[in-house]
Amino acid sequence: MSRIAEYRQVAPQGALDILERLAARARGRRLLHVSGGRLGGGPAEALRAAVPLLGDLGVDARWEVTGGDPAYYATVRTLQAALEGGERVPSEEGLERYLAMNRVSARKLDLEADLVLAHDVPPASLVEARTGGRWIWRCHFDCAGAQHGAWAFFRPLVERFDAAVFSLPQYAHRLGVPAFVLHPSIDPLSDRNRDLAPRELQTVLATLRVAQDKPLLLQVGPFTRGHDPLGVVNAYRIVKKHHDVRLVLAGAAGEDGESLEILASLRDAAEHDRDIVVLELPVDAHVQLNALQRAATIVLQKSVQEGFDLGPAEAMWKGKPVIGGATGGIAQQILHDVTGYLVRSVEGAAFRIRHLLNNRELIPRMGAAGREHARRAFLITRHLLDDLALMAHLAP
């Protein structure tokens, strides 16, 4: 069975047919993705899944990456942080280096295509070397609050594209080119989301030392203030007065002082309560995170920062009700009172957890609705449809 045929088993009824017909329309034209690297999460993770699938569909899709020296990468990081609103100022020299290294990349890479999608900051200035085709800047972050200086440098580059694509309308900065909105997606057949056999699930949970003798509350996410793991602990403590539950916080700690401080507080909480489990896992611990999400009774995503964290979609795909912070992409994923609840406070999270634990019949009902919602709105098949529709619209 071809890889794309496997998606027919999980995608919504009729979705593969429309995908194959749109792909047939794209045959004979070239689609090129350009990003800053092939490893890690974000756009690279999505492209590792999407590009081979487009090939399976008969679309001439390629993926090129830019590169440079350490100064180039340092400037890219600083520039992106400033575009995300951080108090960072890229140096003039660094910006010159960024432009110069991308000019070198432009000479080395094959940028000939009918539609070019440049992802985030690293390849954006390649647009200066465009010779044909339609070019789209695909922005995966929130740049609405970009620092003025960084935006003054970056905006003229973006406006050399034919269009921009953002994950949410509120992430877009004012631009002189059309701005489209495409939500990110999850790959249902990846290690992070594929079905796990019962034995495999039990083995992974045993390795992680997570027992299943009581209802499991789970939050997956970095131990940062934006993801509010301490707020989740406080919600758990309110719930714990009434229900014998276990809380698992799984994620990676940053290296900055604030993250280390939060991790220390979480460890301290876990030392005093054996039902709080803090698991430091690398970002590529996909099977482990998959197993934890499948073992959970209720999944939490109590972020307080704007962002398009796909944790709710992953959990919904596994048939779990999700209680999430009413911000950014989380609010787009959770259908309040249908697939879970949107909350704005620790107390709100605790209230909703108790509500579900006291009305257990809601858990499978919301879980089933969540799986169906994820199937229709957040699978990679929908994402491929969006990309091909963009191609049909902009490069017919």
Next chain:
Amino acid sequence: MRAATHPFVFTGCVELRQTLDVHALDERELLDRLREVPLDSIFFHTHGYFLHHRAFTTAWGNDFARWAAVEVRDQVLAERLAVVDPFAVETLDDLREELATIVDQHLRGLGAVVRLPFARGFHFQQSRLVEVPLGPRATNLREFRDGLAAVDASAIYLHMVHARARRGRAAGDFAEWLRTSLGQPALAEQFGRIDTYLTSLERVRGRLLDLVDRALEEEAE
């Protein structure tokens, strides 16, 4: 079985959302922007709700009502906006006017309005539909039934919602074909009466299939 004079071509669609860089951070701005945005945007935030929530009937029925309830937390305005049936008005201009009138009248009884941060504002969008012809053509009622049961739900949206609101085909494409090509005026009338308000595309599909099945049974008797 009666053969159609023209086959029915099921057509699905993919919606490309486009942000308009038009935002409302409070209810007064919502009123102002409602009056000036393109009709495509009014359509996107009202009828488009059925495409965005294909499998579910969610609480608010349109994006304006949802925003008033979830972000502004003005339940009264949310309820007044939610009850607007976009299928009951003749034109999108009428729909715009009805929505604006509701917000205007609500504001008259309101002292101050709540100002929201940008991220929680109402961000106006519109959509471009990329149409994709699907599957084998239906040349009789049996083939139509098989196609209807299998097609992507976006085809139900395109033929039942978009055709009515944006193409001026008041009964929808299915009813039009049943009446003009298949000579089934009674079934066409039943299709035209299907209420798509506050339901999901899958439920609409289910109701259409029920009607076709009944017609097929009657034909067989």
